[in-house]
Amino acid sequence: MSEEHHDHLSLFESKRALLTGLAYRILGSLAEAEDAVQDTFVKWSQADRRAINNPAAWLTSACTRRCIDLLRAARQVRVDYIGTWLPEPIQCVTENTPERALDLSSSLSMAFLLLLERLAPKERAAYLLHEIFEQPYAQVAAVLGMQETACRKLVSRARINVGRTDARNVVTAQRQETLLAAFQSAIATGATGNLAALMAQDIQLKADGGGKAATLLDPLYGKARVLEFIAGKLSGFWKTYEWRSADINGSRGALLLDGGRISAALSFGFDAHGDLSGIFIMRNPDKLARLSEPEIFLQ
Incomplete structure (x- = not known):
């Protein structure tokens, strides 16, 4: 050379x-x-x-x-x-x-x-x-x-x-960990009280399956509808998954594994008050593939 x-x-x-x-x-x-x-x-x-x-x-x-x-x-x-x-x-x-x-x-x-x-x-x-x-x-x-x-x-x-x-709001690491623990508890038990206390009233939940994995086709809006989905549907689907904390798109989230394979990725958004304003669930296997690899360095 x-x-x-x-x-x-x-x-x-x-x-x-x-x-x-x-x-x-x-x-x-x-x-x-x-x-x-x-x-x-x-x-x-x-x-x-x-x-x-x-x-x-x-x-x-x-x-x-x-x-x-x-x-x-x-x-x-x-x-x-x-x-x-x-x-x-x-x-x-x-x-x-x-x-x-x-x-x-x-x-x-x-x-x-x-x-x-x-x-x-x-x-x-x-x-x-x-x-x-x-x-x-x-x-x-x-x-x-x-x-x-x-x-x-x-x-x-x-x-x-x-x-x-407020889409660029960042909350403390402790707040992020508290939220993640409350979400995991809601999935494990079906009880959403602790999670609800951390949520904004106008929260939205969006999920992407890309037509290749079962998930919501349309977003959910509002605290009541999101909590109902988490307790009534998501808890049953995810209860047996292995949870692995991960830094996803700049903040604390989780990878959910089924038989050692990443089945979903979970990340969050926050409003100006530090309340949970967005839940984002990735189920499309094509978009999950790279999450099993080492972190990349970006500027």
């Missing part, structure tokens, strides 16, 4: 976590994100790097544009999806600086990724680049191939469309 080839390979690998993190937030799918990053690597390998003044910006631009193309192609698939579509859950670690790690983790939550689904592909990319990855408008505009004024309007419109900010 030539020194030049080694250098360009090393530079790309130093940006892989950033590119994968960006691609996952745009696409909501780790599998698709890794495809986008691999496509970016191929393009990088074939590029005339002597003409590239800012390799990091070039890589971000190439990856973002590939993600926008993939997201446009995926939109119809998600419209035709059987039941409720949820992002692919992931186990990951982020930067070890506490403040930045918290900020990055909160932007990985299921609730936040679902809000991003409201945005058009270019809107979503612009919003993430500026609001999450803290890139200046001029740089975002260059990535998207548009005027800076138009880019500012795009991000402003995205903020309005996303609307709620």
